[in-house]
Every structure is written in structure tokens, then in C-alpha cells.
Amino acid sequence: MPVLPDQHVINQIISGHYADPFSLLGMHDVATGLEVRALLPDADQVWVIDTQKQRRVAELRRYDDRGFFVAQIPRRKKHFRYQLEVRWGEVVHIIDDPYRFGTLLQELDIWLLAEGTHLRPYEKLGSHPMTLDDVDGVSFAVWAPNAARISVVGEFNFWDGRRHPMRRRRENGIWELFIPAVREGQLYKYEIIDCHGQTSLRADPYAFEAQMRPDTASLVRKLPEKVDYSPARKKANALNAPVSVYEVHLGSWRRHADNNFWLSYGELAQQLVSYVKWMGFTHIELMPINEHPFDGSWGYQPLGMYAPTRRYGSPDEFKAFVDAAHQAGLNVILDWVPGHFPSDAYGLVQFDGTALYEYADPREGYHQDWNTLIYNYGRHEVRNYLAGNGFYWIERYGIDGLRVDAVASMIYRDYSRKAGEWIPNYYGGRENLEAIAFLRYTNQTIGRELGGAVTLAEESTDYPGVTMPPEANGLGFHYKWNMGWMNDSLSYMQLDPVHRKYHHNLMTFGVLYAYSENFILPLSHDEVVHGKGSLLDKMPGDTWQKFANLRAYYGFMWAHPGKKLLFMGGEFAQGREWDFNASLDWHLLDEANGWHSGVQHLVRDLNHCYQQQSALYELDYHPRGFEWLVVDDHENSIFAFARRDDHGNELIVVSNFTPVPRYGYRIGVGRPGRYHEVLNTDAHFYRGSNVGNVGDVYTDAQPCHQREHSISLVIPPLATIYLRREDC
Structure with a gap:
């Protein structure tokens, strides 16, 4: 006779409420040999096939009319690779049993994910097309430590939460499952029975593609290939660029x-x-x-x-x-x-029946301005989810x-909150x-x-x-x-x-x-x-x-x-x-x-x-790159300053914020020579009045603004001009 759990357990897995499917489904050791169990609703006949020998070794008996099948394989003690030959009406399919595969997450990944220091959590969580034990399929993994049961549902299993319940990794609250024959591009969600017994369908927090709104399913996609970071792209982001x-x-x-x-x-x-x-x-x-x-x-x-x-x-x-x-x-x-997220029911809110991604207390976890929820940065896994996302866009899409x-x-914990509407930090302060x-x-x-x-x-x-x-x-x-x-x-x-x-x-x-x-x-x-x-x-x-x-x-x-x-x-x-x-x-x-x-x-x-x-950018963040020439002409609303680079090249900038042109306006400069007008916002080309200095301006040995040399300028109305010092 088969060695089976009691009917209560079978009822639970058939109804989709059993949290440990691997303890019941798949191949198991029994006193007389091996036993294979499968949940295949609506199947008419099921056989165990030895994959290596490509032959039937046992027929699974329908133990429960709702689709629970069992087969005993006597005289075999060693587990072997097997498939299931399933007949639904006139249609016969040979399928790989998801419950014959072992655990997916490795110990180091489990440790880093729980610690919140996994640089690339998206390589382990979410859905990933892969080949496992020579079988093509997709691995699924989702973090929901307080859920009672999670199943992968999608167009590959009739969106039926009974068919693919996941394995819970008690070490870190991640649920995982490898499902053979699932293909890239197929739709899926997670069916979650939360800690309160409520069932919901959720999109994958780590999904690499999602349906067009208003539909909300996730799509199976390969992780994008890494993008090399070129020296030119690095240089373009530099402080002196x-x-x-x-x-x-x-x-x-x-x-x-x-x-x-x-x-x-x-x-x-x-x-x-x-x-x-x-x-x-x-x-x-x-x-x-x-x-x-x-x-x-x-x-x-x-x-x-x-x-x-x-x-x-x-x-x-x-x-x-x-x-x-x-x-x-x-x-x-x-x-x-990474500051907040909306409370749509298919998303992160109360993901496993608890405030998992958000702070539980609304004084910490609710954005009054935007009607959104605030991430709980105190949770390692939440910080990891967000920090890993930054890595993802840079490394996988080439974002600079x-x-x-x-x-x-x-x-700030008191951001846009009145007194009494926020909770101080551990030290009594307002900083988060x-x-x-x-x-x-x-x-x-x-x-x-x-x-x-x-x-x-x-x-x-x-x-x-x-x-x-x-x-x-x-x-x-x-x-x-x-x-x-x-x-x-x-x-x-x-x-x-x-x-x-x-x-x-x-x-x-x-x-x-x-x-x-x-x-x-x-x-x-x-x-x-x-x-x-x-x-x-x-x-x-x-x-x-x-x-x-x-x-x-x-x-x-x-x-x-x-x-x-x-x-x-x-x-x-x-x-x-x-x-x-x-x-x-x-x-x-x-x-x-x-x-x-x-x-x-x-x-x-x-x-x-x-x-x-x-001169306009190289010393943006060093005081040597800037000097006021005229800073106090309130009456005329004129500003003048010099910009310099690391090699002493200089550009003088003059702005007139009144509609009155200024003729013969004298500005003291640090170095004598020729100054060339390289840009004039009042030029006719820009639809201005075309008042300007017509090319070059030369310094005079006439002190002004505490400088020994100066230039006399025509400053157009409501305009800014740039003058570059030229070597004579």
C-alpha cells in the first residue's frame, strides 16, 4: 500500500492551501521502494516514465477524484530522472515534474539576500529562463516570509493556483520553484495566500517586463546582457566635464x-x-x-x-x-x-498580509502628499531590492x-507632516x-x-x-x-x-x-x-x-x-x-x-x-574658476564675472537685466589684452535687437573696480554677453 499523509493534507494541497508541496509531491522513499505523487486536476491517466530508459515503469493510481495521483515503484531504492505521461481525454503529454528538482538558491545567495548585501538580487529573484538537469524551463523566486502559501500561476497552467505551489526556504522567507517547459514571453503572477488566509494575485516585484496597463501580469524575460562601460561615457560624467x-x-x-x-x-x-x-x-x-x-x-x-x-x-x-x-x-x-510606491492591490502593499515593503505605522509608511506608501528602509531585503535595482539599470541597460x-x-521623518504626525528616530531626531x-x-x-x-x-x-x-x-x-x-x-x-x-x-x-x-x-x-x-x-x-x-x-x-x-x-x-x-x-x-x-x-x-x-565647466567646483567683476551695481541690474579653467583661459560674462542698453560701461579686468565677443543673447539671429560690441574689445590702462586694466563695453538690453580673452 502507498504511504500517504492523511486525507486532511491531501484536501489542503488539492484546495491549494498546503505550504510544503515538496514534502508530499514528487518522488519519495517508502519502506517498499519509491513512491511518486502528483497533483494533476482533470487528468484521466498518468504513467511514470524512466527518462534514461524511455519506458513506462509504473501507472499512477487516482487516489482522489479531484486529481491526486500516486504510484508505488517497488524494488527501486535509488532516485532516478523521470517524467510523467499524462492523458487528458484524447490528448497525451509527456511532462517533467517540477517536484523532482532540488532547491534553487545557494547558501551564499541565501546569506547575502537575508543580510541585504547581495549586489545583484535580480539574478536570483524573479523569473529566469534556465536549463536544469538538461530540462528547459523557468525558475521563480519571490520573498514573502509571512505568506501561508504561494503558487506560480500563468497562461502555462490555466492560472490555477493548485498546480504549482512553491517551496518555502525557511532560512530567509523566499519561495522558489522551477517549472519545466515554461517559455520566455509567457504571462505569470504569484497567487499568495497571506498570513490572514486571504488570497491575492500579485505581479512579480522583480519582473523584467510587465503587461501594458491596465493589465498587470508579469512576463517571463531573460535578464538583459551586461553593457560595457566605455571610457568616453565615464569621462562625460566627470566633475570637470x-x-x-x-x-x-x-x-x-x-x-x-x-x-x-x-x-x-x-x-x-x-x-x-x-x-x-x-x-x-x-x-x-x-x-x-x-x-x-x-x-x-x-x-x-x-x-x-x-x-x-x-x-x-x-x-x-x-x-x-x-x-x-x-x-x-x-x-x-x-x-x-526609491522613495515610495502606490498602493495598487496587485503590487507591493501588504504583500504577504503584513507591511512587508512599507512601514507598518502610517506615521512612517504613508505619504500624505502623494497618497503612496514609503519603503521600510530598516528591512535588509527592502534595501537590497532597491539598491539592486540601481545596479540593474546601470549594469544591464547601460544607464549612466x-x-x-x-x-x-x-x-526626513517629518517631511510634509505636522507635529504629532510623525515618529522620531531612535535618538529622538527627525532624520530617517x-x-x-x-x-x-x-x-x-x-x-x-x-x-x-x-x-x-x-x-x-x-x-x-x-x-x-x-x-x-x-x-x-x-x-x-x-x-x-x-x-x-x-x-x-x-x-x-x-x-x-x-x-x-x-x-x-x-x-x-x-x-x-x-x-x-x-x-x-x-x-x-x-x-x-x-x-x-x-x-x-x-x-x-x-x-x-x-x-x-x-x-x-x-x-x-x-x-x-x-x-x-x-x-x-x-x-x-x-x-x-x-x-x-x-x-x-x-x-x-x-x-x-x-x-x-x-x-x-x-x-x-x-x-x-x-573655462565654463572645468573648475565648476573650485573657487579658482569664478571671480566677480561687478557684483554691486544694483541700480543698473548688471552682473559681471569671470570664469576660468585650470590653464588660465578666461571668459568674461556680463548680464544686463534691464531693457536699457548700456554704452561705454566700464569693467575692470585682471589681465590686459583683447577680448572677443563669442556670444550675445541679443543678436539678431536670436531675434534680439542686435546691440553689441561688433567683435573685439581691447583693454585700457584705466583702473576700475580695484583693477589696473578695464574694458569699455556696449551691454545690450535684457541680454547676456560672453567675451573670451585672446592672446594678442
Whole structure:
């Protein structure tokens, strides 16, 4: 007689509630030999086949009419490779039994995953096509320590949770299963019975591809091949390199005119990449392309952290887009959101019936501003999930930098909370020590293991040492967005020129702290949404003055210490604020007045001038690279400064933020010689009034501004000019 558990256990596995399927299913030792057990609902007949000998060795008896089969194989003590020949009606299939395979995770992986220091957890968790014991199939693994039972369900098993329950690894709460014959591209989910007995279908947190919304299943995909990091890409990210970033939302940069549908990754590889290269930018920054359920979140509420969104194509097509950018000499930055996630039922919320990925207490785990959940950075596995994701995008897709969103919301427990709505840390402070440790670990390991890739912080407070190394008590980012400069300078530019003399310090204050961090000057999407209007719309005055103000501002920004970032549409002065659901207003470039094309030509020339003049970028983060020449002319709203490189090359920058041209304006300079006007934002080519210095200006031995030599300039109205010192 077969040696079987009692009927209660059989009832549990048939109903899909048995947590230890390997103890019951598969091949087992019994007193009289071997016994094979299988759960095959609706099967009519089942045989055990010796794979090596290719012959039947025993017929499985239907022990329970609901599909539980058992066969005893007497006189055989040694386990052997076997298959099951199954007849469903008139159809016969030979299948490999998932329950004849051993454990999948190795001891070292189990240790590192539990410790939270596995650099590449995505190589072990999720779904992976593989060959095991000469059998092709897919391994599945998911972390859910408090679940009562987890099954893999998909189009390969009729989405039936009874057919493929997983093995629980008690060492670290990971559930695993190798399923033969599953193919790449097939849909799957995890059917989870949580610790409260509730059943839910969940997408794979480590899925490499997901269905197009509103569908939510994961797809089996091979792990993308690693991308080599070229010396040129490393050099382009360096602190002494020119960095000019074009920030893009792929779904609204340009759309098909006939149906307003998105461009594909392939179309973007041709159109966007060539445009960004032509415009002279050095980097493309993508607003999050991680899979996300809601278009209106712009990708900032992701659930598929490891899956490029299907909105624009497949993962392979996204990878080809990144490669096209690299081929064009452009680096790619990805906006990355490890701060929060939405509460969609198929995602991470209460994943195993407990607050697994999120903090349990809403005072820690709920974002009031965004109606989202905050990752629990105190859990090793959660930190590992997120840090590994950063590795994944850099190593597997060739992403050159991660711009980390909303860092302030991560590192402060009282972010956007009133008194009593937050929980202090262990020491009674407001800092989220676990989030800080996570950021330090991620930045440090990316810097150590993936040399050349950079991380950039959108951090809106004055938290000290954002770009200092962790060993110096910093967060370890390579760059920080300079939100203070952006707010001050835009506040100044929105003033009527007659009032600017009273707020002169708004344009000078940024230099006082410009060297406290490695700053990027951002004019991002956040400045052109939610009723804020476009950059052009912020400028005061009539049409001529609006465009002149914007051109002068861009000239000032491109010369100011710090790398540059401009959101799409700003480069041609789009008149309305950004709408994620429509294309940019490219038709503006066809208008006969040329206002918009003039701004576009200016931004293009600024980018090329910026790359050509090493004085504008080489010493961005060293005070030797900057000197005020005129800092106190409040009455005329004029600013003048020198930028220098490591070899003494010098560029003088002068901005006039009034509509009054200044003739014979004298500025003291440190070195005598000839100065050539290399850029003038008031040039006719940019649709300005064409006031300027007509080429070269020579110094006079006339003291001015505490300097022995000076130059007399014509400073155009509402304009910025660049003058390069030339060897005579």
C-alpha cells in the first residue's frame, strides 16, 4: 500500500492551501521502494516514465477524484530522472515534474539576500529562463516570509493556483520553484495566500517586463546582457566635464500627429536622440520609465521597478534606445524613485498580509502628499531590492546616472507632516536614519563597483554633505540639484525690471554656497506644471521683453558655476505649461516671427559654446574658476564675472537685466589684452535687437573696480554677453 499523509493534507494541497508541496509531491522513499505523487486536476491517466530508459515503469493510481495521483515503484531504492505521461481525454503529454528538482538558491545567495548585501538580487529573484538537469524551463523566486502559501500561476497552467505551489526556504522567507517547459514571453503572477488566509494575485516585484496597463501580469524575460562601460561615457560624467542635460518625458516630447499616440522606443531612438545631439546637449535625462499604473504620475509612482514601461515598446527596444544615445555620444540619466510606491492591490502593499515593503505605522509608511506608501528602509531585503535595482539599470541597460527623486522626503521623518504626525528616530531626531544608511550604501557601492556611473540628488533642503562621501558623513551623491539657485533666480526673473534693483542679492547669493556641493542648475519639469506656467510665461513685459528676458536668463545660467539641466520645451520657449498627455508645441518653430526658433538657436549655441570653452565647466567646483567683476551695481541690474579653467583661459560674462542698453560701461579686468565677443543673447539671429560690441574689445590702462586694466563695453538690453580673452 502507498504511504500517504492523511486525507486532511491531501484536501489542503488539492484546495491549494498546503505550504510544503515538496514534502508530499514528487518522488519519495517508502519502506517498499519509491513512491511518486502528483497533483494533476482533470487528468484521466498518468504513467511514470524512466527518462534514461524511455519506458513506462509504473501507472499512477487516482487516489482522489479531484486529481491526486500516486504510484508505488517497488524494488527501486535509488532516485532516478523521470517524467510523467499524462492523458487528458484524447490528448497525451509527456511532462517533467517540477517536484523532482532540488532547491534553487545557494547558501551564499541565501546569506547575502537575508543580510541585504547581495549586489545583484535580480539574478536570483524573479523569473529566469534556465536549463536544469538538461530540462528547459523557468525558475521563480519571490520573498514573502509571512505568506501561508504561494503558487506560480500563468497562461502555462490555466492560472490555477493548485498546480504549482512553491517551496518555502525557511532560512530567509523566499519561495522558489522551477517549472519545466515554461517559455520566455509567457504571462505569470504569484497567487499568495497571506498570513490572514486571504488570497491575492500579485505581479512579480522583480519582473523584467510587465503587461501594458491596465493589465498587470508579469512576463517571463531573460535578464538583459551586461553593457560595457566605455571610457568616453565615464569621462562625460566627470566633475570637470561639460554636463548639459535635456530632461524628457518620453510620452509627450513628440506624438504622432494623426492619432496623438506615443512614439515608440525605436522612433525615439531616431528622432529624440538626433535632436538632442543636434541641440548640443551632453546628456538625456528620462523621467521614470519604470512600469507604473497611472499615466498622470509621469512615472513617479512606479510598481515595476525592474521593468521598462510597455507604453513605448519592449525591454529590448528600450535597451536599443539607450544604445542609440551612446552611439551618438550622449549619456543617459534615469529618474529613479526609491522613495515610495502606490498602493495598487496587485503590487507591493501588504504583500504577504503584513507591511512587508512599507512601514507598518502610517506615521512612517504613508505619504500624505502623494497618497503612496514609503519603503521600510530598516528591512535588509527592502534595501537590497532597491539598491539592486540601481545596479540593474546601470549594469544591464547601460544607464549612466540615476537622478534620485524626492530625497528630502526620504531622509526626513517629518517631511510634509505636522507635529504629532510623525515618529522620531531612535535618538529622538527627525532624520530617517535607515533611509540615510540606504542612500549611503547605494551610492557607495555604485561608485565602487560601477565606476563611472553617477547618482544625482533632487534634495530640496540644506541637508549637509549631500555630495560628500559617506566616510566624511555625507550621503555620497555625485551631484545635487541646486533648488535654491533655481528658486532665487526664477523669483528674480519674474520681477519687473524696474524692481529688480531691490532684489539684486537673489542672483548673487547662489555663489556664496556654490562650492558647498557639486551642483546642477535645474530648470526641470517641476517649474512648468500645476499652474506655474511655462518659463516664457514667467517672464515680465511685452512679447519682445519676455523672449529677451528668457534669453538673458539662459545666458546667465549657462555661465554660472554648476552643470546645466533644462526640461524639454524650454529650449524653444514653449508658451503654455507642460501637458503630459500631448506633444510639445513644435509648430511654434514654424511661426514667421521667429521668436521661438531664436531661443532654440540660442540654446543650441549656448550648449556648443559651453562645450568649446573649458573655462565654463572645468573648475565648476573650485573657487579658482569664478571671480566677480561687478557684483554691486544694483541700480543698473548688471552682473559681471569671470570664469576660468585650470590653464588660465578666461571668459568674461556680463548680464544686463534691464531693457536699457548700456554704452561705454566700464569693467575692470585682471589681465590686459583683447577680448572677443563669442556670444550675445541679443543678436539678431536670436531675434534680439542686435546691440553689441561688433567683435573685439581691447583693454585700457584705466583702473576700475580695484583693477589696473578695464574694458569699455556696449551691454545690450535684457541680454547676456560672453567675451573670451585672446592672446594678442
